[in-house]
Amino acid sequence: MNGAKIINKNEGAKIDYEIIGNKIIFNDELMLNLAKYERDDPMHIDICMDEFGCLCMGLANKYVAQIDISAREYQYVEDGVDEEGHTKFNKVAVPFDIKKVDITLWGVEE
Numbered sequence: 001m002n003g004a005k006i007i008n009k010n011e012g013a014k015i016d017y018e019i020i021g022n023k024i025i026f027n028d029e030l031m032l033n034l035a036k037y038e039r040d041d042p043m044h045i046d047i048c049m050d051e052f053g054c055l056c057m058g059l060a061n062k063y064v065a066q067i068d069i070s071a072r073e074y075q076y077v078e079d080g081v082d083e084e085g086h087t088k089f090n091k092v093a094v095p096f097d098i099k100k101v102d103i104t105l106w107g108v109e110e
Helices: none
Strands: 005-008 017-020 023-026 030-033 043-049 055-057 062-069 074-081 087-093 101-105
Touching (some): 023 062, 030 055
Antiparallel strands (some): 043 055, 043 062, 062 101
């Protein structure tokens, strides 16, 4: 598997979506660059449909999807030697990995 983990929460038709690189596009209407939402703590994003059938982030009339992004990971990289001869390290963020994203899809009424 070379993409996000997809979880079907309940029965029924699900919203159309497409994952391209780090981006997810719902119904050709709402696009999110998931890498931009990665934080030092886990991130949870609700995608809902309002009373007019428009998609939005946050809570509205009914759930369409939920996105859970794992906390950003770091590695320590050697960065020379200090004046006392000790090895110095820099904390560097590991590049975003779409495989660490869970997308939960809810059934939508047509």
